[in-house]
Each structure stands twice: as structure tokens, then as C-alpha cells.
Amino acid sequence: xxxxRSDLLYQDEIDGGKHWSFxxxxxxxxxxxxxxxxxxxxxLFYNPANLLERYNAPDTLKCQYTFKLTAGHCLYSDMGxxxxxxxxxxxxxxxxxxxxSTKSMVAERWGRRSYQEYRNDWTQNGHDSFLxxxxxxxxxxxxxxxxxxxxxxxxxxxxxxxxxxxxGARAGAHVDLRFDMDTLVLFHTCPxxxxxxxEYPRKPVSYELHRGDPAAENDPCRTSRPENGRGFAxxxxxxxxx
Amino acid sequence: xxxxxxLSPDTAVYRKTVPAGDYWIHVVKAGQVFRIVDLEGNQAADxxxxxxxDPAERYSAIDTIRxxxxxxxxxxxxxxxxxxxxxxxxxxxxxxxHDTLGGACSTESNTVRYALEKKxxxxxxxxYLLAVAEHEEFGLTKRDITHNINFFMNVPVTPxxxxxxxxxxxxxxxxxxxxxxxxxxxxISNCPQLNNPCNAxxxxxxxxxxxxxxx
Numbered sequence: 177x178x179x180x181r182s183d184l185l186y187q188d189e190i191d192g193g194k195h196w197s198f199x200x201x202x203x204x205x206x207x208x209x210x211x212x213x214x215x216x217x218x219x220l221f222y223n224p225a226n227l228l229e230r231y232n233a234p235d236t237l238k239c240q241y242t243f244k245l246t247a248g249h250c251l252y253s254d255m256g257x258x259x260x261x262x263x264x265x266x267x268x269x270x271x272x273x274x275x276x277s278t279k280s281m282v283a284e285r286w287g288r289r290s291y292q293e294y295r296n297d298w299t300q301n302g303h304d305s306f307l308x309x310x311x312x313x314x315x316x317x318x319x320x321x322x323x324x325x326x327x328x329x330x331x332x333x334x335x336x337x338x339x340x341x342x343x344g345a346r347a348g349a350h351v352d353l354r355f356d357m358d359t360l361v362l363f364h365t366c367p368x369x370x371x372x373x374x375e376y377p378r379k380p381v382s383y384e385l386h387r388g389d390p391a392a393e394n395d396p397c398r399t400s401r402p403e404n405g406r407g408f409a410x411x412x413x414x415x416x417x418x
Numbered sequence: 419x420x421x422x423x424x425l426s427p428d429t430a431v432y433r434k435t436v437p438a439g440d441y442w443i444h445v446v447k448a449g450q451v452f453r454i455v456d457l458e459g460n461q462a463a464d465x466x467x468x469x470x471x472d473p474a475e476r477y478s479a480i481d482t483i484r485x486x487x488x489x490x491x492x493x494x495x496x497x498x499x500x501x502x503x504x505x506x507x508x509x510x511x512x513x514x515x516h517d518t519l520g521g522a523c524s525t526e527s528n529t530v531r532y533a534l535e536k537k538x539x540x541x542x543x544x545x546y547l548l549a550v551a552e553h554e555e556f557g558l559t560k561r562d563i564t565h566n567i568n569f570f571m572n573v574p575v576t577p578x579x580x581x582x583x584x585x586x587x588x589x590x591x592x593x594x595x596x597x598x599x600x601x602x603x604x605x606i607s608n609c610p611q612l613n614n615p616c617n618a619x620x621x622x623x624x625x626x627x628x629x630x631x632x633x
Contacts, residue, residue, distance in 0.1 A: 235530070
């Protein structure tokens, strides 16, 4: 898929097991890079102008007839609008149905490493990470919904059984998200809740912010499905009316 | 897998028919058994659960899917909360499979899925929003309308990562039954969807039935 990135505006790296948040303006492209392979980036999206509008994984999946997220897909809010679209993806499969790691899950699988003992090498979990970032904007546990897990591949067998595929996350893989409306982004680099690694996987993630081009009429994400054309039409109305 | 219930509606403490396009909100107590009957077949019952003592703890589709390691719901599935607690367990089911990936329809998602002109057609999330507005005693708002269960819906996932909407497995009189592990607020939108062939474009009533723990 053709790149829509132009100027590099900012770059940074987040260690594994950490969390952060920012508001990305419409037209920004966020590139996430799995530096070492095996990374996971949990992510949630909200409309900063109306925090009751948030990422809706079921709407995203059913309107595009997909279980996985990859290039050509749009990420929808519960209001029928496109927060961002996946304009490039070298990983090929991202999960949005398995949710988050929790404190008890991390302790059970990898042992509990407290902050008191290990300082910043403690074993943080995805759920608590989201609660912290959400609270910075007046949001709480009632506002958390199904998140994206970038770089994590979970497929299903014929009977619906979930299978976590560690081969899904390769070193150097990246995914580019073009933001099609202003979006509050909460994210963490805590392990995927189904990661079977023997040790707490502490994988760094690089990210870059680029200036991007808005979706043209023939944009591959807009045209990949007729549904997405209508999603972009909803965005158009939103930007006309607010 | 299917399993018949041993309970008779004659011993129920509560029975009510919910027409298509209506909502139903009700507290089911720990230990009570709660049944939803698909009276005419291939109807979707879009259902949410909240801990009655702390509605900020609620049904979580993603935690339920992950903890049982399967995308389909059926007999033996424990319906998990956002806090990692079992809220209810499916104890009988004559259908064999229910969906929790597809979410509830909304006027906005109808514009995307079907046509921009569909925007004012009645949808499940409108029913949910009317329910929380008319029942302020529960303290719920739009932020509490999260990812639900679609009882009687069949949404197969392919190994390649596709999602399909198949003909329903349900039929007239089929039911699903669950035992509550805590006091739960049950919020159902009996789906009014007119655009989806899953119900042959004909939304129909459901029945809800509750038995006491001793039944």
C-alpha cells in the first residue's frame, strides 16, 4: 500500500511494560515499530471533543467482515466515524478481541515484581496502565472498552479456539496509522494477555509522528470496502458540522 | 454442544414477553436461573450485564473470549466481568453457539454497514440509551453501553481472520439459560434490525424467564 507519510515531526521510544498518551491531530501519521520482535502495543481511542465517543472494536470488525486488523482497515468509533486508518502494515495481523493483561494475570504467569523492589523494572499490566492514562482525561473503568493489541496475532481454529501465534511479531515490523479525525490515544507496551513467554516480555516500541496526506477519493482505505466510503462520508459531515 | 434444561416455565417466578425493538432491564439475583427464549426463531437478543452492587463492573466480551479461549459462547461458558469475575454461567442451551464479537447495531453503524439513508432506523443502541434514560435508579449512561452478547446470532470466524454473518442456528422455541453468580442488572435490547438477513428482515419477540435458586 502506498505510503502517505511526508515530514518526520517527532520520534521516540517506549520501553516494554510502560504507558503513555497523547492527542493526535487529524492528518498525523503515527508509525509504530516493533524493534526487537514480540512487542505488543495496547491502544484505545477517544474523541477529545466528546470523550463519550470511543473506539468500538465490534463495529470495526463487523463492518469490514474481519477478525484481524491490517492494511486497508479503518478503526471506527461507536458513532460511525473513522478515528484512523491503517495505511501501511508489515506485520499483517493485529488483535482487537483479547483485551488486556491484568495485575493478577501478570503475577500468576510471570511473578509479581513490585515497584518498591524493582523500581522501573517492575511488571506493570495493561489494565492498570489504561486506568492511569484514562484518569488523566477524567475517564475511569467505566470508559475502558475492547482495545487494539498491535503486533499481536491471535487466530482461531475451526471450532473458535483462540491460538496466540508468536511468529506474528517480527523484529522491525511497523504499522502506520493515519488519523482521520482528532483523536485521544491511550497506549501501553505491556505484554499481550495470551503471550506464553517464559519471562515477562519487556519489548521496546519506537514510534514516529509524520505529517500525512488526508485520504484522497481513491485512498485504498476509503475504497477497500463500500462501508469505509460511508465511514469517511460520516467524517466529512462531522468536520463540516462538528 | 447443546443441553436441555430440566426447568419448567410453570415453576418460574417471573415471565415476560419482550417485543422486537423494546428493551428489558431487570435485576437477576445470585443463584437465580435466567432463560431467554427465541419465540419465533432467528431473533437476536442483544444483552448486557452489570454487577448490581457496582455497575462499573460489567460484562466484558473480550475477557470472556480470552478466558475461555474461544470466540463462541455456549454451555459451560462463564460470562466474565471487567474485573475478572464470573457473572453468570450458561447452564443450558438448545442452540449451540452465540456471538459476542458483533456488538449491537446503532443508527450510526447502520449508516456505515447499510446506507447513509438508514440513519433514522431504530437500532439496539437507541433502545439501550432509552433504557438508561428511563431508569436513572441504576446510574447508567452512554459510557456504560459496552460490548454485548448477541444471543441466537451466528457470526463465524475463519482461520484466515475473516468474519462472516451466517444463517442463525436458532429456531422457534430455542433458548439459552444461565445461572447468575452475583446479583446482576440485565439489559436486553430485543433487536429491531430490518437490514440484516440474519432474521429474514423480520424482528420477532423473545421471552425472558427467571427461576429462584431452589427451583
